[in-house]
Amino acid sequence: xxxxxxxxxxxxxxxxGRSLRQLDEEQKALRKIFxxxxxxxxxxxxxxVAATEQDVAEAFQEYWGRVRIFHYGGHSxxxxxxxxxxxxxxxxxxxxxxxxxxxxxxxxxx
Numbered sequence: 001x002x003x004x005x006x007x008x009x010x011x012x013x014x015x016x017g018r019s020l021r022q023l024d025e026e027q028k029a030l031r032k033i034f035x036x037x038x039x040x041x042x043x044x045x046x047x048x049v050a051a052t053e054q055d056v057a058e059a060f061q062e063y064w065g066r067v068r069i070f071h072y073g074g075h076s077x078x079x080x081x082x083x084x085x086x087x088x089x090x091x092x093x094x095x096x097x098x099x100x101x102x103x104x105x106x107x108x109x110x
Contacts, residue, residue, distance in 0.1 A: 006043045006068040006105075008034060009059055011051035013074035013083045023073055030071070043068075053083050057099070065104040072110075 010030055014023045027047055034045045046063070048055045051074075060067055075082040079093055100109055 004066065005041055007063045007066045008043050008045050008069040008071075009048070009056075009063070009067050010045070010071045010073065011048040011056050011059075011083075013051045013072075013081075026073055051083055056083070060099075060103055067103060067106055069108045070100065070103075070106060070110075 010027070012023055012027055027049070031045060031047065034043060037043050038045050046059060048059060051072075072081055076093070081093060081096060100106060
C-alpha cells in the first residue's frame, strides 16, 4: 500500500554567477528540522537541488494531492523566480502562483 502522508516540497535553485552562500545551509537546516517528523511518518520531505521549473512541475504531478508545503529558495525579484535552466532562466511569479493555486491540498507556500 503506497504511503499517503503529506509531502513537504523544498525547491532550491542557486545561481553560480550570483551564488547564495546560505542556500546550502538552509537546505541542511530544513532537513534537520523535519527529520524527526519524517522518521515518525508524519510527513515526507522532498528537496529539489538545482531545481528547474520542470522539476517542480514533475514533483507536484508525482505527489498529486499530497504536497502540503512548498518552499522556493533562490534568487527572485518582484516579478520572477530564477530556476536552473539551460534556455529559460526565470519563471513569472504570477504563472507560478496560478500553477500553485491548482494544487489540491497545498496549504503553505513560501
